Amino acid sequence: MSEETAARPTATTDEGPGRTAFGPADAITVEVIRQSLIGVVQEMQNSLFCTGYSTIIRESKDASCAIADLAGRVVAQYTVLPLHLGAFPETIENILRAYPVEEMRDGDAFLVNHPYYGGSPHATDMAVVAPVVVDGEVFGFSGSIAHKSDIGGLVPGTNSSQAREIYHEGLMVPPVRYHRGFAPSPEVETLLRANSRTPHLVLGDLRGQVGATHLAADRVRALCAKYGKDTLHTASGRLLDLTEQRIRAAVAEWPDGRYTGTRLLHSEGMADGRPVAIRVAVTIGGDRVAFDFTGSDDQMTGPYNIRPPLVRAVCSYALKCLVDPEMPSNSGFFQAITASFRPGSLLDPLPPAPVNTYMPVAVATAEALFDAFGKALTAGRIAESSSGTNGTFSYRLPGASSPKVQYELPAGAMGARWNKDGVSASKVHVANGSLTPIEVLETEFPVRVERFELVTDSGGPGRHRGGLGYLREYRVLAPARFTTRNGRELTPPAGKDGGLPGRPSVLTVNPGTDREAAITVESGSVTLAPGDVVRVCQAGGGGYGDPRTRPVEQVVADVREGYVSPESARTHYGVALVRTSADTWEADPRQTARLRAPAAD
Incomplete structure (x- = not known):
């Protein structure tokens, strides 16, 4: 008997009048709940983007939202910034270290932006997390991470290439209770206001984040009322397991082996102008995949560093690209992989190493991964x-x-x-x-x-x-x-x-x-x-x-569109072009054939 047939909704329930009982492993119910949670996160993000004070939130959309379970595992994230898939669990874990879940109440909201004592990619990314309280108990968490226009630091906008430690990168907030009983802490807002060049934008954006988290809490409570708290909890865990299983099934079809990849970063201000290497070894064995970053170069004195939770999110991104870009984003990816790092490297920096320019490192990490995967898979x-x-x-x-x-x-x-x-x-x-x-x-x-x-x-x-x-x-x-x-x-x-x-x-x-x-x-x-x-x-x-x-016709089209110059078409592509009476470009077949002819031995 199939799983779907064995776990159909039953006709009776002991969860209260007006509710329909659903089997906790019912495939249809799990999918309905998945789509519902994604809808909640989308509604959170629409709220956040529409209420943003700064252009960073309203226009650039440098923010993302998520719903997590009681352990901090992301159950739903409508992807805007893939790296936040790794940031949310780390953030919630650090909040739980500072504030026991038994002390959390409806109307609370916690604030954190510390890269080492929180989970933020850099200090200008401030996280707001609220408990979702159902029947008097914390059921899970809703949260958002959003970039701030300025929180102090060496330069306007906070993020400076001259930073040599995180203390140069603006105000660092470890986990603190920002709202209690739906009211903000005056002391916290006073500290924020005193440490920002744009306090009205920072506080305005934070209030939008708080509103989005409380909106999500209301929506999750409504789902619990509709399906039952136990069913929602079981379905959430099942979603993570399904993601893990799907990744493992795909990996099992890939050729076993150890594949290495490298990407050099070579920019001004990094390591006195020397190239810096990100190295990864991807080991595929059966349905398991492991990432080894221990061969990467040492941490930078400047802000080109990134922390392991975010690197794991980069690994998840690469897998999502290779398996199915439409896969849901949740912590099931982390259940399917292992990753190892070397403390003191630019992918596992030791505090107080600065991290404000983490994104070029994250992108380079993705390219090192595809360099490795490309040796096993054409799609990479x-x-x-x-x-x-x-x-x-x-x-x-x-x-x-x-x-x-x-x-x-x-x-x-x-x-x-x-x-x-x-x-x-x-x-x-x-x-x-x-x-x-x-x-x-x-x-x-x-x-x-x-x-x-x-x-x-x-x-x-x-x-x-x-x-x-x-x-x-x-x-x-x-x-x-x-x-x-x-x-x-x-x-x-x-x-x-x-x-x-x-x-x-x-x-x-x-x-x-x-x-x-x-x-x-x-x-x-x-x-x-x-x-x-x-x-x-x-x-x-x-x-x-x-x-x-x-193909010659593609080169000609590129020149007509202004993507490629006639000089580059000739020099690099071996395509000779002439102007026609219609004042457009056409290929010269004879010259092109001569330019593309194989060189004589």
Whole structure:
């Protein structure tokens, strides 16, 4: 007899009048509850994004929400930021160390942003977690993690390339009770207000987070009333088991072996300009997969470090890509894997190592994983991507008591895959979120965006072309300060299997004038006068495969669209182009055949 047949809902119940009893292993009920929980998390995120005070929440959507069980395992997360799948359990675990569950009440909300005594990726990501109380007992937790515009630190926007310890990275909050009886703690808010350059935005966004957690608590209580608390609890555990089983079933079909992968990080401000290596060994045996990161380089003196809970989330992301991108995001992934680290490495830093520029390391970790998986699975083969270089503007307006901080999430470009081109002007791998619309920037800040366009030839040439980076030029209309966190990539994203690298990122102040200068990490913050221009030119992704095997018609289409220049078409792709009477580009068959002819021995 099948599981579905054996566990049909029964006709009677002892859970109270008006309720229908469901078998705890009923496959239909489990799926209905899964979809219901995902709907609750989506409603949380809609609430958070609609009530956000800062552009970081409203426009960039640098936040995510989750529902967790009593042990802190994530039962539902509607993925915005995949790394938070690892951050939530660590955050809840640390809250439970500080506050016994028996002391928690409905209307409580806890605040934490400490990377080592909490679970946040970096201090500007503040977590708010509330207990879900059902029938007088804590049933589970609802929570959100959201980036803040400024919580102190060395520079406006908090995150500085010059940080050498976490104490340079702004206010560190270990787990504290922020709300009790649905009312905020005046003392906590006083401390937050005193340590931020943008206190009204920080407190406004936090209140939205609290509201989202209480909204989720109400929705989960309603589900308990509908299906029964025990059924919901059993179904939640079953969801994690199903995810684990699905991962193991897929892994069992993969070839056994030990596969190694490496990704070099080479950016300004990192290790005095030396390349830094992330190394992983992926061991597949039967239905088990293990990740060994112990060969990675030592932790950085600067902020290019990331903690193990987030690295485990990167492993989950890679598996989700390879197994089924539509799989639910929950802690079942962690039940299916093991991961080992070396304390003191950049993937397991020792406090007080700074961590504010963790995202490029996370993206590079994903690429090291795909470098390893690609040796076993065709689906894992992809050229390197650009995660985007970052910068923050701050403006001091006349009569204002605090600066206006313009923080944007950058986008880079996806490297080409084994079977298709990369994606242009896109967040890549575990990075996510949205670019802030120009209209919003120009409405909220004294700035004018004069150019926003894809950069011709920035995508690495290949049989499949790398995604293009983008360019934005900002003209400031008030005295300003610009700070870059990760600067330029000194080695651009590499191509794969004969593909060429993408073009590296460049930051420039007042381009095309006699005052033109490169903006580097070493230069720190750049002071800007009204009328000055900052150009941010993002790197492109690497290409995949020999460029001279790219179909001619695709190269011609790229030139017509402005993705590839005629010069690059000839030099890299071996395609000669001519202008026609219709003022468009066409391939010259004879010259192209000569350019693509095999070289004589």
